[in-house]
Amino acid sequence: MSELLARHRAVIPNWVALNYNEPIEIVSGKGNRVIDADGKSYLDFFAGILTNMIGYDVPEVREAVERQIATGVVHTSTAYLLRGQIELAEKIVRLSGIPDAKVFFTNSGTEANETALLLATYARKSDQVLAMRQSYHGRSFGAMSITANRAWKNNSLSPLNVHFLHGTDRHLTQFQGMTDAEYIKACVEDLRHLLATGVSNDVAALIAEPIQGVGGFTMAPDGLFATYQEVLAEQGILFISDEVQTGWGRTGTAFFGIQNHGVTPDMITFAKGLGNGFAVGGVVARGDLMDAPHAVGLSTFGGNPISMAAANATLDYVLDHNLQGNAARTGKIINDGLRAAAARLPVVKEVRGKGLMFAVELQSPAQAARFMEETKKAGLLAGKGGLYGNAIRMAPPLTLTVEEATEGLAIIVNVLEIINAEAAGQ
Numbered sequence: 001m002s003e004l005l006a007r008h009r010a011v012i013p014n015w016v017a018l019n020y021n022e023p024i025e026i027v028s029g030k031g032n033r034v035i036d037a038d039g040k041s042y043l044d045f046f047a048g049i050l051t052n053m054i055g056y057d058v059p060e061v062r063e064a065v066e067r068q069i070a071t072g073v074v075h076t077s078t079a080y081l082l083r084g085q086i087e088l089a090e091k092i093v094r095l096s097g098i099p100d101a102k103v104f105f106t107n108s109g110t111e112a113n114e115t116a117l118l119l120a121t122y123a124r125k126s127d128q129v130l131a132m133r134q135s136y137h138g139r140s141f142g143a144m145s146i147t148a149n150r151a152w153k154n155n156s157l158s159p160l161n162v163h164f165l166h167g168t169d170r171h172l173t174q175f176q177g178m179t180d181a182e183y184i185k186a187c188v189e190d191l192r193h194l195l196a197t198g199v200s201n202d203v204a205a206l207i208a209e210p211i212q213g214v215g216g217f218t219m220a221p222d223g224l225f226a227t228y229q230e231v232l233a234e235q236g237i238l239f240i241s242d243e244v245q246t247g248w249g250r251t252g253t254a255f256f257g258i259q260n261h262g263v264t265p266d267m268i269t270f271a272k273g274l275g276n277g278f279a280v281g282g283v284v285a286r287g288d289l290m291d292a293p294h295a296v297g298l299s300t301f302g303g304n305p306i307s308m309a310a311a312n313a314t315l316d317y318v319l320d321h322n323l324q325g326n327a328a329r330t331g332k333i334i335n336d337g338l339r340a341a342a343a344r345l346p347v348v349k350e351v352r353g354k355g356l357m358f359a360v361e362l363q364s365p366a367q368a369a370r371f372m373e374e375t376k377k378a379g380l381l382a383g384k385g386g387l388y389g390n391a392i393r394m395a396p397p398l399t400l401t402v403e404e405a406t407e408g409l410a411i412i413v414n415v416l417e418i419i420n421a422e423a424a425g426q
Contacts, residue, residue, distance in 0.1 A: 004037075019384070020376055029056025032397050032404055034381070042376075043408055045394040046383040050213070050245050050357075053273030054317055055397040061276050064313035068305050075305065078298045084308030091315055092284050095255055097264050102290040105282040105303035109244035109271035110138030112281040113207065116240045116267045117142050117160065119289050120205035124238065128161045128199050130191075130206040134168050134387050136214035137207065137242055146207055149214060149387055163198055165228075166190050167220040168212055180221040187220075188227050195235065205238035205266075210257025213245040216386030217352055217359035217393050225261040238289070241265040244272050244281070245357070248315070249324025249398065252331050252355025260354070273398075278310035323398035324355075330396075330405040331355035337409040347420040349390075357395045360416070365389035367419050374415040380408055 005023055024036040032055045035041050047053065054061070068074070068084075076082065089103035106112050121127055131137070131146040138144065145158030166187045169175065175183055195203070206228065211219040229239050246257030247270050254260045256268060266289060271281030282302070283290075301307075318324070335351065335358055342348040342360075350361040362368050368390045375382050383393045396408065 019372060019381075021373060024376075031055050031057070032400055040379070042379050042381045043396075043404060043411070044381045045396045045408055046381045047273075047395055047397050048277065049272070049383065050250070050395045051272045051275075052277050053248060053250075053398055054276050054314055054323065055399045058276065058314075058317065060317050061310050061313045064309040065278070065306060068309040071305075073305055075301070077300060078303060082303055082305065082308065084305055084312055085303040088308055088312050088315065089284075091312075092270075092282070096268055096284045097256075097259070098266070098268065098284060098286055099264075100287040101284050102287045103282055103284045104290060104299070105280065105308075106271070106299050107279045107301050108138075108281045109242070109269065110140045110143050110281075111299070111302070112244065112269035112271055112283050113137045113143045113146070113240075113242060114140055115283045116207065116269050116285070117146070117205075118293070119267065119283070119285060120207075120238045120240060121160070122293050123289050124202050124204040124236070126200075126202040126204045127159070128163070128203040130163055130165055130194075130203060130237070132167050132208045132212070132220075133164045134212055134215040134218055135164075135207075135209060135242075136212065137209075151387075151389070152214060161199075163194055165194070165206070167208070167224050167228075168215065168218040180223070183221060184224045184227055187224060188231060191228060191231055195231070203235065203237045205240050206232055207240040207242055209242045209244075210246045210260060211251070211354065211357055213393070214385050216361060216391030217357060218386075219352065219354075220261075222260050223262070225258060225263050229263050229265075238267065239263065239265040240267045240269065243268050243270050245395070248273050248318055249327055250355055250357050250395065252324060252328030255324060257354075274314060275307050275311045276314040278307045280307040280311045318398065321399075326400070327355035327398050330400045330402060331358065333402065333405045334358060334409050334412075337413065341413045341416060345416050345420045347423045348416060356398060356400060357393075359386075359391050359393040360412070361386060361391045362419070363390065363423070367423070368392055370419055370422075371415055374418060375411060378411045378415065380411045382412075 026034045027037050028035045034044050093101045133148045135148045137146050145160050148164045241258035243256050249255050267285035269283050274280050338351045342351045385393045
């Protein structure tokens with residue numbers, strides 16, 4: 001055990017998981033690569049859990065932050081006007097497509113989801129919330145209650161009355177072999193039945209990830225949430241799209257993941273990539289919902305000048321360089337290559353994803369752990385997840401080049417071939 005690892009285990013909780021049998025310390029980064037304390041370089045296909053959205057040491061972001069620090073003001077609180085906060089909110093409102101929207105900034109996706117739940121339950125005067133099976137929405141008390149993955153739930157206590165929907169579980173026997181249309185029909189019939197039997201009046205909201213992050217990038221077929229929204233609208237139930245991982249063009253086919261379903265939600269929660277490593281999260285919601293709570297509120301660090309400088313520069317970079325288009329282009333190279341390889345590798349159960357958000361589901365958690373070690377050895381960083389712990393999830397920075405996409409694909413396929421040969425006893 002390394003000296004730093006021993007110190008980590010002495011003072012950090014056991015439930016703060018580390019990747020790899022021999023965890024690494026990342027000490028520097030440039031572009032889409034990082035270097036560990038031993039000097040080994042890695043092509044980063046996990047981006048700090050989808051957070052270093054445009055890579056490392058980006059001059060535009062670094063210089064924006066340095067300019068703000070040079071003013072001597074790193075914090076004032078929301079008791080004063082914050083120009084950067086207002087400018088960023090204006091951009092997000094425009095991009096969201098939500099009419100008459102307003103934005104509240106937080107420090108994380110967990111806080112963003114808590115805020116959205118507060119707004120929805122306040123507006124509807126109800127503690128009843130719908131969420132998706134296999135979901136993950138954060139580690140706080142309320143966010144944990146709408147999380148449907150036992151590995152991430154510490155207790156059954158909840159401030160909410162939650163019911164979980166189908167939509168990302170086509171591996172279940174009752175759904176296998178269904179077309180998208182048949183599956184959507186079955187899920188919507190189940191929703192209608194739930195609303196008729198399992199709840200009282202005035203359900204507050206449905207909250208859903210367009211692509212489930214911790215769930216291993218499982219996703220509902222395009223169009224399911226549009227059909228869900230039609231049913232919800234009949235009873236005035238609000239729709240919250242958790243875009244903490246899918247936002248800002250990552251899917252390649254839409255700027256926010258929910259737009260792949262043709263849906264404009266009542267609220268969008270966001271975090272992670274927007275600050276390219278700086279802590280920022282938030283909610284963009286209809287103005288009537290955002291303005292409704294009667295009590296005074298604030299976020300001490302949410303919307304602070306440093307994070308806003310980083311986030312404005314990051315979002316401008318994404319838009320100015322059409323990184324959504326780049327995600328579609330480089331993501332296609334990787335997704336097409338993975339699907340072609342999967343056809344000849346029985347160890348691969350499924351390849352899924354959109355743009356630069358893709359996953360490989362293997363036959364067992366042990367194989368997923370093996371994949372992590374072998375790709376680390378080959379100089380590529382990936383992530384692990386899925387309901388059963390057997391999925392590899394990858395989401396490189398949106399600045400990934402065609403050459404890097406090809407390089408990363410070759411490493412992944414080579415490691416899959418090694419694991420497949422081991423499984424076959426060769």
